Amino acid sequence: MLDEHKAHKAVLAYERGWLAFSLVMLIVFIALIAYTLATHTAGAIPAGKLERVNPATVRTEGPWANPTQAVVQTGPNQYTVHVLAFAFGYQPNPIEVPKGAEIVFKITSPDVIHGFHVEGTNINVEVLPGEVSTVRYTFRKAGEYRIICNQYCGLGHQNMFGKIVVKE
Template sequence: PLERKWVQVSLGMCALFVSIIMLDALFHGVNAPSNVETIDSRKIHLSEEFGEDNLGVQVAENGEITVRLVAGRYAFFPKEITIPAETKITFRWVSMDVLHGVHMPMTNMSTMIVPGYVSQVESSFPRPGEYPMLCNEYCGLGHDHMWSKVSVI
């Protein structure tokens, strides 16, 4: 009888956790990453989208802002970007070598940058200021120095 009680308790906890995940997905829009766009890491600097001429902040004709960044040992390229506050911005990252991550403290920005895939995150920054963009996946001896500067104006 005591065992049965604990089985019931653990099944109840499982049901609770699954329902929290379901509620977050349905009502808060929290979903597992579903963007599985692929890219050949070796061709990033030759590619149309992630070529050297096309990195950084781009404003489309309809005003939508896209920021394309390449992560590589040990920097994000370009190393400095300037973006407007209170504006929806689409960030697209790729890695040219190994697994990196990106994290901007005090914002909702945090994602992995897996070689071979495009990581896309939409965000907007309510307050102007300077934000560091840090690598948060260990990527080698220079990992601690891998960061770049985002100016929000």
């Protein structure tokens, strides 16, 4: 009887140890999730604050309507570029920007989902009809950068290219 009592106490202690370990791990995981949400979503755009456009009129109204006025200087060394991704090209094309300037790309589509990937950079966004995808980048080197669509958008997808010319 005494051995059974000792064995029962040992099993209870073992179970309590695992229960305590599980609770500590649960608290650690919850703390990590809370920390990640607090720090990694601080600069994100809150829900409902996304910039939207009407895909039916984006080609004829607003800043995407005139490709000759798509590159706008917004500050001393800052530019906003309004890019329209459509089947199967980009407008304006080519995009000319100065080296070292902060460029804000505002990209949208009037038709289907497209990709906007600038080779040799970390610019890679998904472009949805009716929504404006915004990305900032500073080109440190002059030269030509190719834009490719990395979202299948139809039969001419493989021919969808654009070009950014970064000038001294």
